[in-house]
Amino acid sequence: MTTVYFDTSIIMNESFLRSAYAQAILKACSLLNIAVAIPDIVIDETLGNYPKKLNVKARAYEAARKDLAKIADLEAPAFSKEGVFDAYEAGLNALLEKHEVTVIAYPDVGAKELVEKAYECKKPFDEKGIGHKDYIVWRSIKDHIEDGDAQAPHIFLTNNTRDFCDTDDNDNVILHDDLSSQIADDALKPKVYTSLKAFYDAELLPNLEGVALADIPDLNAETLDELTSAYLGEELPQRTAYGIEGVPFSNEVSIVHYGGHQIEDTQLSEFEDDVIIEVSGTVEIEVTGFVEKHAFYLDDEEGLSVNVIDGDWNDHVMLVGTTVETAFVLSIVYSKEDSAVAGYNLSLPQEIDAYADY
Structure with a gap:
């Protein structure tokens, strides 16, 4: 055991x-x-x-x-x-x-x-x-x-x-x-x-029994895509992180807009009356954050790949934004007994978290 x-x-x-x-x-x-x-x-x-x-x-x-x-x-x-x-x-x-x-x-x-x-x-x-x-x-x-x-x-x-x-x-x-x-x-x-x-x-x-999407009441590929869109739209805007891979700034990154998504894989597992549906893919997000002014101006000739939102946020940093594509994994818990979603969990594998004390 x-x-x-x-x-x-x-x-x-x-x-x-x-x-x-x-x-x-x-x-x-x-x-x-x-x-x-x-x-x-x-x-x-x-x-x-x-x-x-x-x-x-x-x-x-x-x-x-x-x-x-x-x-x-x-x-x-x-x-x-x-x-x-x-x-x-x-x-x-x-x-x-x-x-x-x-x-x-x-x-x-x-x-x-x-x-x-x-x-x-x-x-x-x-x-x-x-x-x-x-x-x-x-x-x-x-x-x-x-x-x-x-x-x-x-x-x-x-x-x-x-x-x-x-x-x-x-x-x-x-x-x-x-x-x-x-x-x-x-x-x-x-x-x-x-x-x-x-x-x-x-x-x-x-070790869990697999199940096909067709075996789940009231669910199909189209409704799963709609659920994915709805949950990404609920969770991503205003989500904050220490950083996200591919974003050229960190420390305080905020997702301000969710664009489109692409589902790349779906896995289902069943135990008793519950089904966990794992949806993975990529999502386009618009993020904002701060960069040091000297880092922005002293970077290479091409500069940082960001848009300046407020170049004079304070004496030291400017508020910038950019759009990136990042991976997502959405775990949906579906109750077969209730024929309804019981809850979900969203993770961004490329999200970087700062250490938190507990």
């Missing part, structure tokens, strides 16, 4: 496990007899970060609601946070219980050990000795493996590549040697995936 461990970054990236895609993954793990284990500290980090994210989104919603009300008749109600956290916590606990997720207890780690390990500056600590929560996450997983409480092979899902990971000669993400060297048996060392999507493609999809 494979055992897969979730880090906080993975949970937060999937709407705190509220997305239909994440819940479909948990269901597929249950059906394929893959054990899911989450360190208790990850649960605590998740519950600690949820109200922070909720506050950020609520403030943004309220600001937008007030601005719209100034220029148009608006009936959108104010958002109340009362009871939201309690409902989320109860829902999370119910989800973990439903899919028989193991919650790994905190390891027996004292303050003295944390201080000593911090001064060693080995992963998951950084060069300044910061990383005590990551250390507890790792010790939870390591102890769970070594105590014989879980069966190999082991898989670690984390997007925190800075503190847990390294790359091999082929640029594949692997567990950092500071960590993998702590487990003597190579067969017990966890394989790393940096997203649920990567885990699904490599570990779940090959």
Whole structure:
């Protein structure tokens, strides 16, 4: 039986496990007899970060609601946070219980050990000795493996590549040697995936029953293309990223317009009443961002391939834009019981994310 461990970054990236895609993954793990284990500290980090994210989104919603009300008749109600956290916590606990997720207890780690390990500056600590929560996450997983409480092979899902990971000669993400060297048996060392999507493609999809699009009620190639267009149109405008491959600027890139798309491949997998439809292809997007003025003027003779929107944004940078074609993968969760889409997940493989602390 494979055992897969979730880090906080993975949970937060999937709407705190509220997305239909994440819940479909948990269901597929249950059906394929893959054990899911989450360190208790990850649960605590998740519950600690949820109200922070909720506050950020609520403030943004309220600001937008007030601005719209100034220029148009608006009936959108104010958002109340009362009871939201309690409902989320109860829902999370119910989800973990439903899919028989193991919650790994905190390891027996004292303050003295944390201080000593911090001064060693080995992963998951950084060069300044910061990383005590990551250390507890790792010790939870390591102890769970070594105590014989879980069966190999082991898989670690984390997007925190800075503190847990390294790359091999082929640029594949692997567990950092500071960590993998702590487990003597190579067969017990966890394989790393940096997203649920990567885990699904490599570990779940090959073991799920395939299904043809013609077997799905109310779906065909035309309606799938329409759904793809609608979801790209909903998700892409105003999406931000640290950078996107092929875009000659980074740090704060905003997608402001979605052009056309081209579907190149479609894969379907079925488990119980759910179908995951993976649609991949390319999409044309218009993006904006900032470049240093000196970089713009001192670049090669042809200059940067961008349009200047505001050449005097401030003393140091100018606002620029460009249009690029980039890859997309749209994972649609379809409920056969309801004959309707339950949710979807959109990823841009060429999107570059800055590191986020959790």
